[in-house]
Amino acid sequence: MIKIxxxxxxxxxxxxxxxxxxxxxxxxxxxxxxxGSGKTVLLESIAGLKRIDSGKIYINxxxxxxxxxxxxxxxxxxxDCALFPNMNVKENITYGLRFxxxxxxxxxxxLLVEMLGIEKLLxxxxxxxxxxxQQRVALARALIVEPDILLLDEPFSALDVNTKExxxxxxxxxxxxxxxxxxxxxxNFSEVxxxxxxxxIIYKGKIQQVGTVExxxxxxxxxxxxxxxxxxxxxxxxxxxxxxxxxxxxxxxxYIGLRAEDIIVGKENLQTDYQFKGKITAVYNNxxxxxxxxxxxxxxxxAYLTPNRFFELELHENKPVTLGFNKRNINFISESG
Amino acid sequence: xxxxxxxxVIIFFIMYPIANSLLTTNGKILIETLKxxxxxxxxxxxxxxxxxxxxxxxxxxxxxxxxLARNDFKGxxxxxxxxxxxxxxxxxxxxxxxxxxFSRQCWIGRLLxxxxxxxxxxxxxxxxxxxxVSMPLxxxxxxxxxxxxxxxxxNVSRSLGANHWQTFLYITFSIGWRGILTGMILTWARxxxxxxxxxxxxxxxxxxxxxxxDRFNAFGLQYSKPVSTILIIISLxxxxxxRIIARRGAAVDKN
Numbered sequence: 001m002i003k004i005x006x007x008x009x010x011x012x013x014x015x016x017x018x019x020x021x022x023x024x025x026x027x028x029x030x031x032x033x034x035x036g037s038g039k040t041v042l043l044e045s046i047a048g049l050k051r052i053d054s055g056k057i058y059i060n061x062x063x064x065x066x067x068x069x070x071x072x073x074x075x076x077x078x079x080d081c082a083l084f085p086n087m088n089v090k091e092n093i094t095y096g097l098r099f100x101x102x103x104x105x106x107x108x109x110x111l112l113v114e115m116l117g118i119e120k121l122l123x124x125x126x127x128x129x130x131x132x133x134q135q136r137v138a139l140a141r142a143l144i145v146e147p148d149i150l151l152l153d154e155p156f157s158a159l160d161v162n163t164k165e166x167x168x169x170x171x172x173x174x175x176x177x178x179x180x181x182x183x184x185x186x187x188n189f190s191e192v193x194x195x196x197x198x199x200x201i202i203y204k205g206k207i208q209q210v211g212t213v214e215x216x217x218x219x220x221x222x223x224x225x226x227x228x229x230x231x232x233x234x235x236x237x238x239x240x241x242x243x244x245x246x247x248x249x250x251x252x253x254x255y256i257g258l259r260a261e262d263i264i265v266g267k268e269n270l271q272t273d274y275q276f277k278g279k280i281t282a283v284y285n286n287x288x289x290x291x292x293x294x295x296x297x298x299x300x301x302x303a304y305l306t307p308n309r310f311f312e313l314e315l316h317e318n319k320p321v322t323l324g325f326n327k328r329n330i331n332f333i334s335e336s337g
Numbered sequence: 338x339x340x341x342x343x344x345x346v347i348i349f350f351i352m353y354p355i356a357n358s359l360l361t362t363n364g365k366i367l368i369e370t371l372k373x374x375x376x377x378x379x380x381x382x383x384x385x386x387x388x389x390x391x392x393x394x395x396x397x398x399x400x401x402x403x404x405l406a407r408n409d410f411k412g413x414x415x416x417x418x419x420x421x422x423x424x425x426x427x428x429x430x431x432x433x434x435x436x437x438x439f440s441r442q443c444w445i446g447r448l449l450x451x452x453x454x455x456x457x458x459x460x461x462x463x464x465x466x467x468x469x470v471s472m473p474l475x476x477x478x479x480x481x482x483x484x485x486x487x488x489x490x491x492n493v494s495r496s497l498g499a500n501h502w503q504t505f506l507y508i509t510f511s512i513g514w515r516g517i518l519t520g521m522i523l524t525w526a527r528x529x530x531x532x533x534x535x536x537x538x539x540x541x542x543x544x545x546x547x548x549x550x551d552r553f554n555a556f557g558l559q560y561s562k563p564v565s566t567i568l569i570i571i572s573l574x575x576x577x578x579x580r581i582i583a584r585r586g587a588a589v590d591k592n
Contacts, residue, residue, distance in 0.1 A: 044492065047492070047496050048495075048496075049492045049495065049496070068495070068500070069492070069495040069496050070495050070496070070497075070498045070499055070500050072496075074496055075496055075497065076492060076493060076496045078489050078492075078493070080487075080489070082487060082489040082490050082492070082493045084490060084493075084494075084508060084512070085512060086508075086511050086512050095494070095497055095499075095507075096497030096498050098498075098499070098503075098507075099497065099498030099499050099500075099503065100497070100498040141493075141497070142496075142497075145497055145498060151496075
């Protein structure tokens, strides 16, 4: 449905290099990367808002590389919503209909307004709306023109935690109901986890890895990706060899990754494939989970425990513990990233 | 507290001479002056040329201000500095350099002459002098206004189906018009008050400040003051009306 071939774009001090992506119709795709990695620029290139230096962009097998943004039928929702301050909510939502006539627009307006629960806001102006309300209006404005593709640029980063959860579930519902191909840019893996089907990791203007959310989460292909998807334990394979007899480490696998939640902490004799002794160097509790740092050999491991388990084991700094993990949870990472 | 006192001093410094001029002008002479064709003509010339200047500054300056606000390029700072040069040049000097290029010794003067356009000693000369000294005000005000509008608003508009012009009209201009209007008011006010550059380029037909200067030289303060008072009244009326329009726009946008 969307195909990006060898896209290149250079700015002073920044470039997007050889971007290749393929996104299926109706898919919820996410571009994940840290600030300044080039995600928003890539999004704006797809929308035609940034001219690319070379490469091709196809939408439904049509080459749109040189097409003006108004002819691409792609809607964009920005982090700060970018509502038009000179128009009220209804005028904002129906703005696109001045240029793209749709037959059943009034029933679509009713549907979107109801779906997003913004019936009472129609006569208000953007500066009188909360962050969540602004985001809903921006979504309705983007969707009323029945776009082929919906682009979401960090849609939740300006929202408080509660509003974020509500808007997230609304976006999920809208996507299930309308089946619009959606590309969401974010730096937050948990947002990808709860919404997207596929994800591309982007860093310094290059795509690092593309796959289903599960694939990327479980099998990150680089140290950078591993860290970015929340893998807390990444060590040189040679270091861990000193602790356990890890036979199947291949020559080219330079690093080993373990998720903090896959590391088991206990007093002794754990039911895991590998286990070894260590000493606690730090503990953090946030009420939802407990984080424990354990030094074993030259490595400091990070493990997550439930608060119940934490108190049951009576963990504290300098306490000796046994650490363990299973073979299936080991990730082999072949490059330094 | 002391800052408020300084504020009072400033307000007094501005308002007292104006009020004094309005209150001490002899009513009889004022009415006589209003019947004076030369006075009426000069005031009309001032208003007419300042308005034409503002329209030209708007047509040329707004697209250029938009270009400057939305594009980064090598030498942009130099271009912006060039725009500000007329602000720092003494206005008589501006008049002299304009006179030089519009005279027949310069190719521009000869070219305009061959096209039948006479600049020196005409209303075109007045407009040229006014434009030179006042256009930076409009360009800078419009540029600041455009800079305050997020380009994301334009991006959203484009993605929703509006082309460049529609986006400029419905979004950029529609949001930024008050800033542009402020720039136009400043340009118009600067043009109306221009004297130094105009008098060198075009003594006749006279604009009001030239007439005031002329009468002051020939007949003294008593005969120049009524013309000044009339010019102050007309300028203030137009200034206040335009300010009200800009304010009303702000109020409508807020609702």
